[in-house]
Amino acid sequence: MNEKKNIITIGLLFFCMLIISSCTRSEVEEPSPLGPSTISLIFEVTASPNILTAGPSRQSSMITASLKKYDGTPYAGKTVLFDIRNAQGQKIYEGFFAGNKSTASRVTDSQGIAEVKYYGPNAKEISSEMEIYIYALVPWQGQEFLISRAPIYIILSD
Numbered sequence: 296m297n298e299k300k301n302i303i304t305i306g307l308l309f310f311c312m313l314i315i316s317s318c319t320r321s322e323v324e325e326p327s328p329l330g331p332s333t334i335s336l337i338f339e340v341t342a343s344p345n346i347l348t349a350g351p352s353r354q355s356s357m358i359t360a361s362l363k364k365y366d367g368t369p370y371a372g373k374t375v376l377f378d379i380r381n382a383q384g385q386k387i388y389e390g391f392f393a394g395n396k397s398t399a400s401r402v403t404d405s406q407g408i409a410e411v412k413y414y415g416p417n418a419k420e421i422s423s424e425m426e427i428y429i430y431a432l433v434p435w436q437g438q439e440f441l442i443s444r445a446p447i448y449i450i451l452s453d
Contacts, residue, residue, distance in 0.1 A: 308440060335365035340431045342445040347415035350452035353390075360401075360409045360431040369407030376400050377411050378430045380444075389427055389449070390415040415449055424450045 338452035339361045347354040358377060362370040377399040381387050392399035392411050413429055426448050433441040 314420040322342060322387075330362075334371065336441060337361070337363045337365065338431070338433060338441045338443045340429065340434050340443040342413070342429060342447050344377050344444060346448045346450065348452045349416050349419060349421055350420045353414050355412050355414045356447055358411050358413050358429050360433075360443070361401070362407045362409075362433060364405050365378065368405070369405060369408060370398070371403050371405050373403045373409075373433050375403060375409040376432045377413075378432070379413070380428050380430050382426060382428065384428075384430070387427065389421065413447070415447070416452060421449065421451070424448070 329412075341359050341361075342356045342361070344356055346443055347356060360375045361376075362375070364370060379387055379390060379391060379392075379397055386397070388397055391397060391414055399411045401411055403409045407432075426446055427447055428444040430442065430444045435441055
């Protein structure tokens, strides 16, 4: 009888240990809506206008890069590198930035904005319509880069 009580006691203790050590969550926890768990930046590049006419004179487009934190707070003081490339991402020399340069560098202002003016090619410099991309790169932590691009369509005028 004493042996039977010991077995029952040990069994109850074992059962209690299983219950105590089990999961204590009562519901599924959703991620925080205040931000992602990885890089939490929004980096956008736009071209205005994004269609240029290659005619006897050169047209231009204002390229704007916007760098903000996930909550919309501007990220000031970061260097943005601008580059002219084709659809495959290869560097091309169609048009230029201020100073007749194929690359440009600007620092984001207090609103997280960096701007540069792109001057498209004229009719003598191209033989067909084309699509180019203005790439913007922001060096980040370690070997990371933030990259975004804006397309510009160049059409020939008659």
